[in-house]
Amino acid sequence: MKSPRWLVPTLYIIFLMLPIYWLINMSFKTTNEILGTFTLWPQEFTLENYRKIFTDPTWYNGYINSILYVVMNTVISVSVALPAAYAFSRYKFMGDKHLFFWLLTNRMAPPAVFALPFFQFYSAVGLFDTHIAVALAHCLFNIPLAVWILEGFMSGVPKELDETAYIDGYSFWRFFVRIFIPTITAGIGVAAFFCFMFSWVELLLAKTLTSVAAKPIAATMTRTASTSGYELGLLAAAGTLTIIPGAFVIYFVRNYIAKGFALGRV
Amino acid sequence: MSLELRQIIKKEGPETHIYSTSLTLKTGVFNVLLGPTLAGKTTLMRLMAGLEQPTSGEIWFNGNNVTGMAVQKRNVAMVYQQFINYPNLDVFQNIASPLKLQKITKADITQRVNEVASLLGLNTMLKRMTQELSGGQQQRVALARALVKQADLILLDEPLANLDYKLREELREELPKLFSGSNTTVIYATTEPTEALLLGGYTATLHEGSITQYGPTHEVYRQPDNIQSAIEFSDPPLNIINIRKQADTLVAQDSSWTSDNGLAQIKDGDYALAFRPHHLQIKADSTSSLGLDFKGQVELAEINGSETLLHMQVDGKRWVSQLHGVHKFEEGEQISLTVDTRNCFVFDSSGQPVR
Numbered sequence: 266m267k268s269p270r271w272l273v274p275t276l277y278i279i280f281l282m283l284p285i286y287w288l289i290n291m292s293f294k295t296t297n298e299i300l301g302t303f304t305l306w307p308q309e310f311t312l313e314n315y316r317k318i319f320t321d322p323t324w325y326n327g328y329i330n331s332i333l334y335v336v337m338n339t340v341i342s343v344s345v346a347l348p349a350a351y352a353f354s355r356y357k358f359m360g361d362k363h364l365f366f367w368l369l370t371n372r373m374a375p376p377a378v379f380a381l382p383f384f385q386f387y388s389a390v391g392l393f394d395t396h397i398a399v400a401l402a403h404c405l406f407n408i409p410l411a412v413w414i415l416e417g418f419m420s421g422v423p424k425e426l427d428e429t430a431y432i433d434g435y436s437f438w439r440f441f442v443r444i445f446i447p448t449i450t451a452g453i454g455v456a457a458f459f460c461f462m463f464s465w466v467e468l469l470l471a472k473t474l475t476s477v478a479a480k481p482i483a484a485t486m487t488r489t490a491s492t493s494g495y496e497l498g499l500l501a502a503a504g505t506l507t508i509i510p511g512a513f514v515i516y517f518v519r520n521y522i523a524k525g526f527a528l529g530r531v
Numbered sequence: 532m533s534l535e536l537r538q539i540i541k542k543e544g545p546e547t548h549i550y551s552t553s554l555t556l557k558t559g560v561f562n563v564l565l566g567p568t569l570a571g572k573t574t575l576m577r578l579m580a581g582l583e584q585p586t587s588g589e590i591w592f593n594g595n596n597v598t599g600m601a602v603q604k605r606n607v608a609m610v611y612q613q614f615i616n617y618p619n620l621d622v623f624q625n626i627a628s629p630l631k632l633q634k635i636t637k638a639d640i641t642q643r644v645n646e647v648a649s650l651l652g653l654n655t656m657l658k659r660m661t662q663e664l665s666g667g668q669q670q671r672v673a674l675a676r677a678l679v680k681q682a683d684l685i686l687l688d689e690p691l692a693n694l695d696y697k698l699r700e701e702l703r704e705e706l707p708k709l710f711s712g713s714n715t716t717v718i719y720a721t722t723e724p725t726e727a728l729l730l731g732g733y734t735a736t737l738h739e740g741s742i743t744q745y746g747p748t749h750e751v752y753r754q755p756d757n758i759q760s761a762i763e764f765s766d767p768p769l770n771i772i773n774i775r776k777q778a779d780t781l782v783a784q785d786s787s788w789t790s791d792n793g794l795a796q797i798k799d800g801d802y803a804l805a806f807r808p809h810h811l812q813i814k815a816d817s818t819s820s821l822g823l824d825f826k827g828q829v830e831l832a833e834i835n836g837s838e839t840l841l842h843m844q845v846d847g848k849r850w851v852s853q854l855h856g857v858h859k860f861e862e863g864e865q866i867s868l869t870v871d872t873r874n875c876f877v878f879d880s881s882g883q884p885v886r
Contacts, residue, residue, distance in 0.1 A: 425615045428582050431602045432609050433676070434632035447619035 285508070291501035299497045314502035324503065327482035330396065332510070334471070334479065335464040337400035338407060342460045343453060345404070346411035351441070353412065354419035355427070365416070368409040379405065380473045387474055398474045399481070403464045410463070411456040414525065418452025419445075451521040458518040462511055482507060533558050534579060534684060534716050539588035541574055548574045550741045551588070556716055561707050561732030563748065564720040566763055570737040572720040576686045579718065581605050593683065605684070608677035612689040614669035616661040616676075622648075623657040625672050629680040647679045650709065667698035674702075678709060685710065687719045691726075703729060724766040728752060736760040758803060758882040767808045767840055770850040772825075775801050781823075785846045788823055794872055797885055803878045808840070808853040810874040814867040821871040832860040843868075 291299055292314055293307040302308075318324040352358075353365055383402050384393070392398040426448070430440040446453070472484040486503050515522075534556045541549035549571050556562050564572045577583045579590065581602040589598045597605060608629070616625050623644060630640045648654045651671045661669055670690060677685050687706075691699040707730055710717045721727060727734045727748055734752075735745040736759070744751050744760040755761035762769050774781045776799050781788045804823075814824055827843040827850065834840075834857050841852040841860060845868070852868065860866070877885040 423613055423615065425611045425613060426617070428580075428602075429609065429611070429615045429673075429676075430617075431582070432580060432607055433629040433680070434603050435628075436603065444617050444619065448617075 288501050288504050288508075291498060292505045294498050294501075296496055296498045299501075300495070311498070314498045315506075317499055318502055318506065324485060327480060327485035327503075328506065330475070330479050331465065331471075331481040331483070334396040334399040334403070334481070335461055337396060338403045338464045339457050339460040341400060342404055342407040342411045343415075343457050346408050346415050346456065347446070347453075349408075350412045350415035350419055351445075353416045355424060365412075368412055372406055372409045372413075376406070376467065376469045380469055383470065384473050393474060394476045394478045396479045399471045399479060400464075402470045402474055403460075403467060406467075407460040407463055410459055414456040414459065415449070415452050417525070418449045418455075422448055451524050454518045454521045455525040458514055458522070461514055465507075465511060533593070534718075535591040536579075537589045537591065539575075539578060539585045539590065541571075541578060541583065542586045548740055549578070549585075550739075552742050554735065554742055554745055556718065556735075557733050558716050559714055560717075561710065561730050562716065562718045563727040563730055563732060563734040564718060564737055565722075565724060565727045565734050566720075566737030567722055569739075570763075571740040572737055573688055574740075575737070576609070576688050576718065576720060579684065580607050580609050580686055606680070606682045607684040607686065608680045608682040609686040610670070610673045610677050610688065610690045612692045614661075614666060614673060614693065616669060616672050618660070618662060621658055621660055622653060622664070622672055625661060626653075626657075626675045626679050629676060643679055644675075647675045650678070651675050651705075667694055667702070670694060670702070674706075674709070681713075681715075683715060685715050685717045687717065689720050689722065692722070707731065724752075724764045727764070734764075736763045738763060755876060755884065757884065758805065758876075758878040761805055761876055761878075765807050767851040767853060769805050769807060770811055770845075770848075770852075771803055771805045772846055772848060773801065774804050783846050786825065794875075794877070797877060801880050802885065803880075803882075805876045805878065806870050806874050808851040811850065811852040811868055811870050813852070813854065813858075814869040819869065821869040823870050823872055823875075825868045825870075827866050827868055829860045829862060829864040829866060831862070832858065834858075841866075 290306060293310050293312070294304070295309055295311055295313070298304065298307070298309060353361060379402070387393045387398045387402075392401075422445070426444070427440065430444055431437075435444065466483070468481075468483045468487075471481040472487075475481065475484065482503065486500060486507075536552055536554045539549055539552045540547070552575070564575065566572050574583070578585055581590075581597065581600055584599055589596055591597065592605070617628065620628065626644045626647060627640050630643060635643075644657075645654065648657060651674060653668065653671055653675060656664065656668065661672055664672065670693075674690065677687075691702055694702065703726065706719075719730060731748055733746065734748040736743045736751060736755075738759040743763070744756040751760060752764050755764060758771075762771075772783055774783050776782075776794070776797060778799065779789055779795065781794065812821065814820060825845050827845040829841065829843050830849070831842040832839055833842070837856065839854045839856065839858045839860075841854060841858070843850050843852070843866065879885055
C-alpha cells in the first residue's frame, strides 16, 4: 500500500483554509443568501459589501484608526526594546535575570486585569479615545515581547564584535546604529511583526480605551446588527480585509521567523 | 617605544585572574604569550588593549601612562580566535572601517586597503560579504583590518586556533613576515608550544595568572627559569621524576642510581628531574645506556605516521617518550628506558633550576 506523499499535507491545508474560504465566500454573498440557503460559492456574486466598507466612514475609519495605533505601538515598542535588550544581552547587573523574568510576566497577565485601571487613568489625563492611548496600553504587552525576542537575536552576536568596533574607533552609538542594528535586522523584523500582530488583533483594551475618534476595526465589527437587520455579508467582507495586513507582513518576515525559531525565541 | 605593564593585578569578584605582573615587551618582534587555557592570556590581552581595566597597577605605552584610557583613543588592533568581522559590510568596507573613522582621504583609504588586501590575497574578493568566505579567508579579513590600521600595538588572541591544519600552517608562515620591519609591538597568544617555537621572536610563559618567564623564544625553551615554564613549553608533556640525592646515590620512589654522570656536583636534597619526551629513549641492551636508566610499563602507543608516542608508567608517574619510526608495543609490556643527564633539567623543591 503506497499512499501518495501529498495526501496528508493537502488534507491539512484544506481543513486549515476552510474557514478562511468560507469567510471570503460569504463576503461576496448577499445577507439574504447567507441566511437563506447553503451554497458552496456565491450564487449572486456581489461587491456591494466591499463598496460599503470603502465608502462608509464609520467602516473605513476603523481600519485607519487600527493601522495608526498599531504602527505607533510597533515603533515605540521596538525602539524602546532595542536598548533594553542590548543591556540584558551584554551586561551583568544585580537582579538582571529576575528583571528579565518580571518583564515577561507582564506578557502573561490577562488584559482584562488592566482594562478598568487603564480606562480610569487614561480618562483622568485626557488621553481617552486617542490613538496614542491604545498604542501605549499595548506597550505593556509588546515591549516585554520585543525585549525577549531581540535579546535572543543580540545574544547570538558575539560581544567581540562590539569590542572590535571599539578598538577600530567606533563610539558606542555609532557602533550601535551603523553596525549592530544592521546585524540584527532579522530580529528587529521578527519583533516588529509580533508587536504588529498582537496590537492588530487585540480587542479588549482597544475597545475599552476608545469611543468614536480612535475606534478600531475590531470594535466596529462587533456591531453585528444595524437598522437593516443582520449584515453578515458586510461583516465577512470586513473580516476578510482584516486578514490582509497580517498576511502582507508575514510574507516579508517569513524567513526571519524561521531564523528566530532556530534561536529558540519566538 | 614599548608596552610596559607595572604590577598589574586583575580581580573579578573574589577571583584573581592576573597576579601582580610586570613586563616590558619588545618592539618590532613577535611576542608570544604561551600558556594553557585559563592561564590568563586573553585577560592579559584585554588589559593591554584597554577593553578591561586593571584592579591595580599601571600600563605604560611609549612613555605614556595609558591606564584607564578609552579603547577608542588607543592605537591598538586585535584579532580574535573567532572570526569577527562586520556582517553587514563587504570585505573592502570591513578592512577600511578603522581608516574611515580617522581623518584620511578616500583615495588614501582605497590605496591602503588594496595594499593590505593583496598582501593577504584578498584582492579578488573585496566586493563580497564576509559570511560568504571560508573560515581562513574570514580570518584574513580580520588580520587585514588589524594590519591596515598601522596600530602601535597588535594583539592576536589565538588567531589560528579555529582554522584547519593546512590553513593554520600557511597563515603561521605568513604572519611574522606581515609584521616584520614595522615598528609595532605584536603580541600573539597561543596554547601550543610548537607554535611559539615556529613563530620565533620572544616568548612569555603564563601559568595560572602569572608570567613565569619572558625572553627570546629559544632561550625560554632551552633554559627555563622554573619548572612551570618548562612544563608549559613542552608538547608532548614534560617527564618529571622526584629524586633525592644522598652522598653519591640518587633515590626515586622505586629505583636508585649512583650519581656519577653529571649529577655529582649538586648538593644533597630533594629535586625534580625533568626532560622532554624526545630525550627519553628505549634502551636496547645493557651497553646502550645514556646515563640514567628506568623501568617502565607501557600504557599506550600512539603512532602518528613517522613517530611513536609511547605513554607509560614509571615510578608511579605517567611519562611519554617520543620515538622516531613506527614501533609496536603491547599494553602492560615492561620496557627499559634511558636518558642522558645532560638533557635533564634539575629543579629544587621550590621549582628553581639548579643548573
